[in-house]
Amino acid sequence: MSSNLIEFNNISKSYGSCVSLDQVHFSILKNQIHAVIGENGAGKSTLMKVLTGIVPPSSGAMVLRGKSYEPESAQDSFREKIGFVHQHFQLADELTGWNHLELVARTQNIEKKRLLELVSEKQAKFKWSLPLDKKIKAYSIGEQQRLEILRVLILDPEIIIFDEPTAVLSPDEIEDFLDFMLDLKKQGHTLILISHKLNEIKKVADHVTILCRGQLIASDSGSNFTIEQMAEKMIGRKQQALVQAGVNDTGITHDLNLLGLKLNNNEILGVAGVDGNGQEDFILKLRQNIDLLKLKFGDISEDRFRYSIYPKQDLIENFLIRHRNTFTRLGLVNKKKVRREVEKIITDWDVRPADSQMVMGSFSGGNQQKFVIGRELWHNPDVILAAHPSRGVDIGAQEKIHQALLDQKKNHRAVVLLSSDLDEVLKLSDRFVILFKGAIKGPYLKGSLDNSQISQIMNGVNL
Amino acid sequence: MKRIDYSSLIGFIIGVALSSVLVLLFKENPGNVLKVLSGSFLQSKFDMGLTMFYTTCFAFAGLAFSIPFKAGLFHIGAEGQIVLSAMVAAVMGIILPESLGTFGIIAICLTTMVVGILSAQTIAFFKVYKQGHEVVVAIMLNFIFAAIATYVVLQNYQNTESQNPESSLIKPVFQVAKSDSIKAYFENSAVSGFLLVAVISCLAVWFFETKTKWGLEIKAFGENPTAAERMGISAKKINFLALGIAGFFSSLVGLTEVLGSTYQYKVGFSPAYGFLGIVVALLAQGHPIGILFSSFIMAVLHKGASDLDLETQFLTRDFSKVLQAIIIFCVAGAVYINHRRKKS
Numbered sequence: 001m002s003s004n005l006i007e008f009n010n011i012s013k014s015y016g017s018c019v020s021l022d023q024v025h026f027s028i029l030k031n032q033i034h035a036v037i038g039e040n041g042a043g044k045s046t047l048m049k050v051l052t053g054i055v056p057p058s059s060g061a062m063v064l065r066g067k068s069y070e071p072e073s074a075q076d077s078f079r080e081k082i083g084f085v086h087q088h089f090q091l092a093d094e095l096t097g098w099n100h101l102e103l104v105a106r107t108q109n110i111e112k113k114r115l116l117e118l119v120s121e122k123q124a125k126f127k128w129s130l131p132l133d134k135k136i137k138a139y140s141i142g143e144q145q146r147l148e149i150l151r152v153l154i155l156d157p158e159i160i161i162f163d164e165p166t167a168v169l170s171p172d173e174i175e176d177f178l179d180f181m182l183d184l185k186k187q188g189h190t191l192i193l194i195s196h197k198l199n200e201i202k203k204v205a206d207h208v209t210i211l212c213r214g215q216l217i218a219s220d221s222g223s224n225f226t227i228e229q230m231a232e233k234m235i236g237r238k239q240q241a242l243v244q245a246g247v248n249d250t251g252i253t254h255d256l257n258l259l260g261l262k263l264n265n266n267e268i269l270g271v272a273g274v275d276g277n278g279q280e281d282f283i284l285k286l287r288q289n290i291d292l293l294k295l296k297f298g299d300i301s302e303d304r305f306r307y308s309i310y311p312k313q314d315l316i317e318n319f320l321i322r323h324r325n326t327f328t329r330l331g332l333v334n335k336k337k338v339r340r341e342v343e344k345i346i347t348d349w350d351v352r353p354a355d356s357q358m359v360m361g362s363f364s365g366g367n368q369q370k371f372v373i374g375r376e377l378w379h380n381p382d383v384i385l386a387a388h389p390s391r392g393v394d395i396g397a398q399e400k401i402h403q404a405l406l407d408q409k410k411n412h413r414a415v416v417l418l419s420s421d422l423d424e425v426l427k428l429s430d431r432f433v434i435l436f437k438g439a440i441k442g443p444y445l446k447g448s449l450d451n452s453q454i455s456q457i458m459n460g461v462n463l
Numbered sequence: 464m465k466r467i468d469y470s471s472l473i474g475f476i477i478g479v480a481l482s483s484v485l486v487l488l489f490k491e492n493p494g495n496v497l498k499v500l501s502g503s504f505l506q507s508k509f510d511m512g513l514t515m516f517y518t519t520c521f522a523f524a525g526l527a528f529s530i531p532f533k534a535g536l537f538h539i540g541a542e543g544q545i546v547l548s549a550m551v552a553a554v555m556g557i558i559l560p561e562s563l564g565t566f567g568i569i570a571i572c573l574t575t576m577v578v579g580i581l582s583a584q585t586i587a588f589f590k591v592y593k594q595g596h597e598v599v600v601a602i603m604l605n606f607i608f609a610a611i612a613t614y615v616v617l618q619n620y621q622n623t624e625s626q627n628p629e630s631s632l633i634k635p636v637f638q639v640a641k642s643d644s645i646k647a648y649f650e651n652s653a654v655s656g657f658l659l660v661a662v663i664s665c666l667a668v669w670f671f672e673t674k675t676k677w678g679l680e681i682k683a684f685g686e687n688p689t690a691a692e693r694m695g696i697s698a699k700k701i702n703f704l705a706l707g708i709a710g711f712f713s714s715l716v717g718l719t720e721v722l723g724s725t726y727q728y729k730v731g732f733s734p735a736y737g738f739l740g741i742v743v744a745l746l747a748q749g750h751p752i753g754i755l756f757s758s759f760i761m762a763v764l765h766k767g768a769s770d771l772d773l774e775t776q777f778l779t780r781d782f783s784k785v786l787q788a789i790i791i792f793c794v795a796g797a798v799y800i801n802h803r804r805k806k807s
Contacts, residue, residue, distance in 0.1 A: 301693065306689045306690065307689055307690050307693045308690055309690065310683055310686045311686070313683070313686065317679065317682075317683075321691070322694055324680070331675050331677065332674055332675055
């Protein structure tokens, strides 16, 4: 019988009037994989920040190993043997893997000799062979993640928190990673897994805690939930089935001129591939060719912050700058008209809070993305690029986005769906291509390849 | 919710406080110094007129900084553009025949504006085509333009009746500001009808920034250049447009000086209007209407500072520059710190 390792006793956290956690009460058992799931803004990150001492709770208390636990900084949580593997790697391109480990060792007063021992011990344990003398820029994404994990492991933590660890991995790597988690558990670690990939959670989690809008919805053994039940509890309602459009043959073909790739205006063309295999170049060429063909373009860009939004300007201006030519007469813009259109997008897409004059940066990521998509579809574009359209958004919004893409197809629009989430590509696209080191493989018809074949192509095997 | 940002005001207050401490070290009474600094413009209509003249110049210089700033450019080249355009205005006023009358004045204005715009766009040229940094280019151009202006005036148009380095006066027909009612009201002080132009300019810029496509494009580019370029706003266009507008306002400072006040080009006439414009713009957080007020505050200080050596025992005119520098430093610092804090 395992015992309570961590207890959260009525933890609440509010930022101003915004309640992020509301009386969350549950415990984490020793030597289990404990999944914490919930939509964006459900409070998962806040809860982990409270646990690792980055923010203090507004009220409530934590108990760790039977003793009251009040961390004042992240250092306190290290001392209590809690390790945190962040979603976004915090690595410096120009340093070697070994440099990164040395930095950690220095802060914890681990001597070089001891560090060498520790590293080779851990590498041997998991049969890893990280090239530690290489610079980070030569690392693959999977290797970077292992280095991040290794950084945490050399501190010998009892509890390890993984924040969306599989978001950047290819299907094979995901399998490996899940095995690795089970391995860690076998060795006596307690793991907290934050994720919204429910099938993965179903595979590995012993216990599942579901948060929704800061409140604890359920916390129970993993075997007591089906994937559908988890999803339902996360979003607070039943998932809607996607309405597929019937394929019709009256399509117009746009020649994308990307190595002979053609695009029909009644299909979704998926573009799969592990990040960093020429996606940027693909998008650039696609945009250039759409420009040349003078087609109306809906640009759901691959990086919202870089390419799609102006954080300090309100929604009206964010909309206006994108469609400025439509609303300009003699160099003057008509803001009143714009406001009506913006408010329509807000209603259609359920952007919260529904305030067209709030600055973009104050909205949550999911709401920003919903607004961007509403804006990019507003002018009924001929071709739509949807690059990672549901990255960082919750299931409810994801559902809406997917349905919108399918609707676009039905209305004779051509959609290019580029995503590092293979499930998303396979679910929506009629045909798909795979990017590997800048080359386009395919196109393949939906259902013509199984997952392991796709995975092989993604890793450069020629079938 | 948009919250009002008080950082520049706080910086201003800290600057004044630090200056007072410095004044104490010089065995002067800070209260007295502050009284001189803030009150000297009230002494007469003439003094008020002088303050209004400074306000005019500061407002133009503030606009010349704030518009490129919105486009993400740190424009410190106004000083060179001001000097160059003042020289051009003076030279034009000297060489154009009197028979042109009003057309002559229009010709002077247009030439000066074009020179102002082109001199500022030189910075854009180097930035866009040669990847030069706008600050470095602008600093160098400040020296180059000042040297050109001095050279042209001293070699060809030196006032033969004066021992000071200055040009001769522009033709009397072009000295219309002499019969200016604003000038007359302020007892023939330096102020002129350009004060009205400055007020209208601030309103026009406010309109430009909020209601026109180009204004929105500049703002969008300044905030997120990668997104703006992806949405079809070209960096080249924004650089030339924003700096062109800046050069236009720089040239208005030159015109204010030559057509509105001294009717000649005096070497060193500018008490660094171009740089003080940066403070004016930062103090107003770039808001065009705010610039009108902050340029008035700066003008009051500037006017008061010039009276310091008359009104105090130990402080000189140069010391007033120290005080101004402290205030500038504090305002810029406060805005910068606040900006950094918001980012993180």
